[in-house]
Amino acid sequence: MNLDPNTLTQLPVSIDLLHLVLSGLVLLLVVLLIMSRQLSSKLSNQECAPKSSGQAPTASRPRAPSAVGASTTQAQAVRVNVPSKLDSAAPDAALQLLALLQQEARFIDFTQEDISELSDSDIGGVARVVHEGCKKTLDKYLTLVAIRDEEEESAITVAEGFDPAQLQLTGNVVGEAPYKGTLIHRGWKVSEVSLPKLAKGHNTRIVARAEVEL
Amino acid sequence: MSSAGSSGDSSGDSSGEKVSDEHVSVDADNQARYAVGIDLGTTHCVLAYTDLSQGEDGVESVLKLMPIAQLSSPGNVEEREQLPSFMYMAHHSEVKAGDLVLPWGASESEGQDASADIPLVGAIARKLGEKTPLRLVASAKSWLCHNGVDRRSDFLPMNSPDEVRKTSPLQVSIAYLDHLRRAWDHRFPEDPLIEQDVTVTIPASFDPVARELSAEAAKAVGFKHLTLLEEPMAAVYHWVHACADAWRDEVKLGDIILVVDIGGGTTDLSLVAVSEEQGSLVLNRVAVGDHILLGGDNMDLALAYRIKAKLASEGKNIEPWQIQAIGQACRDAKEVLLSDNDTQSVAITIPSRGSRLFSSKIRCELTRDEVTETLIEGFFPHAGIADKPRQNSRSALTQRGLPYAQDPGITRHLAAFLTRQQDATSNLFGNTGAVDNTVGDDPLAALGADPLAAPSADTVDFIKPSAILLNGGVFKAPRVKERIVTLINEWLSAADAQPLQVLEGCDLDLAVGKGASYYGKVRRGRGVRIRGGLASAYYVGIESTMPAIPGMEPPLQALCIAPFGLEETSPAQASGQQFGLVVGEPVHFRFFGSSTRREDTTGTLLDAWEDDELQELPEIQVTLTAEGRRVGEVVPVHLSARVTEVGTLQLEAQALGGQGGTAPQSWQVELNVRD
Structure with missing residues (x-):
């Protein structure tokens, strides 16, 4: 009789730890998500920024059981947004590049493998195939150029009116341009994109067809 | 030479170009804006063009390549410089009709009933065909010059089940040309391709029937102003264009240029002699070699089988799909291993076909020695000038297959060609008497006429080329080039002749197509024309x-x-x-x-x-x-x-x-x- 209220009140107490862990996990994922968003909006164009910030609250909805699933779909959404500058059809272009990387370099297969148990020499052999294919694909569809031509680790001067979208200042960021500093990374810029054109209605979410040999 | 193309002054020696005027045969109603060159290759097609309204002198003209839109996989259309010469008869359930749309809209399955096989050409055909070879048509061009079959009858793909739709070598050639036409018309809607000056290249060794069929294919597509040009000649035209007017400094009167053109599936040999007419240098194509069905693809495959044998000796069995993959890996590896660098071996890894990348992968190494042995010693063996290609006696049963060269030794074919054509310039130089170091009308008299030659009784006389022009992707490997040049120089020095001058400036993969478009301009009297005529x-x-x-x-x-x-x-x-x-x-x-x-x-x-x-x-x-x-x-x-x-x-x-x-x-x- 009096067990009912007891059990009802005691119920949260017994699963408290699990909730704590779950909510901690959710919090962690949200932080990660926001960080990756910020990173992506830095790389990506400005148009993306409001869109992603608008979507951010939906991700923080604490639905514990589906937290992991939700975070993966969100991570996918982030990945989709990154190269959206490459083509107007944002998710299609990203999925297309992914499919091309899979075709040429087995990129998805490679990243989906658990390589923790494999020896470095085993990984090395396959990494060659993946590297070669990735390079071939990138060379074929994108033209990559360094943003700065100077040697890395050399002293350079950043002139006034530099484009912060192309050049990131770090460390002792004080005073006004021109700045003197050390070039840490030359940066990469895609000067040309020539992805294959897609047939209307082509399902880009199929990044690798299943294969059945008859 | 290296400043090729930059020379702007080409008016100085225009009298030589006038010589060609008598040959110009452009129809009066020809309002073509572009001269288009089509390299209808055994493994790839290339389309190059030049604007006829620009630049009075052909030498200054810019030769452009048209990126060819084609399906690369279902639903994906890419523009590539080359259109792979493959046709794939796709099963109707294999691909969705909506995924076969090309920029010009026409679905390739148009007009077919729903259960018929759908012919696809280009990159997608090669890709699908790798995994389903029984539906793939390859080397249609080699079939086009095969005397043993009816080239209009539908029998390709060979030996495939009856339900697979069949086509003829002629129809396949038409399909490739028609794809190029549609791609062009999509890009230049104002100037349809059939109205342009179109030059289609053919192997120099094509017999009259194969030439006739090539012309028929081009006419079926609708080309109104069509010319056929031999591929080695196209390579020479490209070289002339690349040198601008400087070609006259590169060669001199009496020179004999040997053109070695090794394509994906065929090897073509030609001799071009430099003579003089009205005080100017003129190029004459004086001889062409036999049809040799042997090319770069055979070499990649040879390496793949070498690796297969190596793995078999280690107890590992290779499946057919892996041979394909190894062949592709070898293509890149051979260029590295045949260059002058320190790389002694290249690792070849063939991952498993399934999504588990690391399970049952095949790994081995291709060493420099193996590549040298297989390619250099196999296809470019050290040969004497008297050597002849080995002939196996043909079996009495006629096989319905392509008559691949029985001897893979390209150098032996080359030696046979040079000895056979020892009198190639007799008509040309014999008449003008302008040249002293080449053979005259009578081979015996020619021996005496050459003051340097002291042939012993057992030496074979041969025509002594003074320059060489190499064309084809195979020569991207520097040691292949080196071997051919060194070997010919050995033959030459044994006969006390000057070593070869190597003519540079050829765009190894694209020279034929580009040279063909330049030829369109030459036909209008702008530029140097190579005199040819029947080579038989x-x-x-x-x-x-x-x-x-x-x-x-x-x-x-x-x-x-x-x-x-x-x-x-x-x-x-x-x-x-x-x-x-x-x-x-x-x-x-x-x-x-x-x-x-x-x-x-x-x-x-x-x-x-x-x-x-x-x-x-x-x-x-x-x-x-x-x-x-x-x-x-x-x-x-x-x-x-x-x-x-x-x-x-x-x-x-x-x-x-x-x-x-x-x-x-x-x-x-x-x-x-x-x-």
């Missing part, structure tokens, strides 16, 4: 009238109907011999070609010849239609030959004695007969 003399066989003796072949005579070097501007020449043909009955003639008999003129009757001098070609046939005559009537005719504007050989039977002042009746002689 042609004969019909005449059986002597004697009573048939069982078991004995009646003696055969050969009547020359088309002389060596016959040009498109030359008037049709009638053979002296008369034939009585019966109206309404098809008459067959045995048909022969010779790439060495340069002296025979139309009407020359040969009683005897060396075995390798005349090659028998498929029969030719003429049927006299009634047209005002009675069936069964015997009409006296003679045969005449001319080279058409397109560049094909045309044979006609002309009735003797025109009826009341009208032009003599004539009937077309069919070159491509099969019964």
Whole structure:
């Protein structure tokens, strides 16, 4: 009789730890998500920024059981947004590049493998195939150029009116341009994109067809 | 040389270009804006073009490549410089119709009923065909020059199940050209391709029938201003264009340029001599080699099988799909290993086909020694000038397959070509007397005429090229190039001749297409024209009238109907011999070609010849239609030959004695007969 209220009140107490862990996990994922968003909006164009910030609250909805699933779909959404500058059809272009990387370099297969148990020499052999294919694909569809031509680790001067979208200042960021500093990374810029054109209605979410040999 | 293309001053020596004016044969109604060159290759097609309205001198013109839109996988359309020459008969359930749309909208399955196989061309065909070879048509061009099959009948893909849709070598060629036409029309809607000056390249070794069929394919697509050009000549045109006017400094009077063009599936040899006309240097194509079905793809495959054998010796078995993958990996590896660097081996890893990348992968190494042994010693072996390609006696059973070269030693084919063509320049230099270091009319006299040559009794005389132009992707590997040049130089130094000058500046993969577009400009009198004409003399066989003796072949005579070097501007020449043909009955003639008999003129009757001098070609046939005559009537005719504007050989039977002042009746002689 009096067990009912007891059990009802005691119920949260017994699963408290699990909730704590779950909510901690959710919090962690949200932080990660926001960080990756910020990173992506830095790389990506400005148009993306409001869109992603608008979507951010939906991700923080604490639905514990589906937290992991939700975070993966969100991570996918982030990945989709990154190269959206490459083509107007944002998710299609990203999925297309992914499919091309899979075709040429087995990129998805490679990243989906658990390589923790494999020896470095085993990984090395396959990494060659993946590297070669990735390079071939990138060379074929994108033209990559360094943003700065100077040697890395050399002293350079950043002139006034530099484009912060192309050049990131770090460390002792004080005073006004021109700045003197050390070039840490030359940066990469895609000067040309020539992805294959897609047939209307082509399902880009199929990044690798299943294969059945008859 | 390295400043090729930058030279702007080309007006200085225009008299040489005038020489070509007499050959210009551009129709009056030709309003073409572009000169388009199409390299219809065994493994790839390339389309290059140049704007005829720009630049008065052809040398200054810019040759551009048209990126060819094509399906790369279902639903993906890419623009590539090359269109792989493959056709794939896709099963109707294999691909979605909506995924086969090309930029010009037309689905390739258009007009077919839903259950028919869908022919696809280009990158997608090659890709799908790798995994389903039984639906793949490859090397259609090699079939086009195969005498043993009816090239209009639908039998490709070979040996595939009956339900797979079949096509003919001719239709496949039409499909590739039509794809190029659509891609062009999509890009230049104002200037449809059929209205442009189109030059389609063919191997120099194509026989009259294969030329005829190539022209037929191009005409089926609708080209109105069509010319055929030999591929090695296109490579030379490209070289001339790349050097701008500086080519005249690169070569001199009396030079003989050897052109070695190794494509994906064929090897083509030609000799171009530099002569003088009206004080200017002129290029003359004086000889072409036999058709050698051997190319870069054979080499990649040879390496793949070498690795297969190596893995087999380690107890690992290779499946067919892995051979494909290894072949591809070898293509890149060989270029690294045949360069001058320190790389001793390249790792070849073939991952598993499934998504588990690391399970059952195959890993091995391709070493520098192996590549050298397989490619250099296998395909470019050290050979003497007297060597001949090895011939296995053919089995009595005729196989319906491609007649691949029996000897992979390209250097032996080369040696045989040079010895065989030792008199190639006799007509040219013999007449002008301008050159002292080449052979004269009489080979024996030529030996004496060369003061440096001291041939011993056992040396073989051969034509001594003074320069070499190499073309084809195979030569991206520096050691292949080095081997050929070194070997020829050995032959030359043994004969006390000067070493070869290597002509640089060829764009190894794209030279043929680009050179062909430049040729379009040359035809309009802008630039240097290479004189060519027929690279063979042609004969019909005449059986002597004697009573048939069982078991004995009646003696055969050969009547020359088309002389060596016959040009498109030359008037049709009638053979002296008369034939009585019966109206309404098809008459067959045995048909022969010779790439060495340069002296025979139309009407020359040969009683005897060396075995390798005349090659028998498929029969030719003429049927006299009634047209005002009675069936069964015997009409006296003679045969005449001319080279058409397109560049094909045309044979006609002309009735003797025109009826009341009208032009003599004539009937077309069919070159491509099969019964």
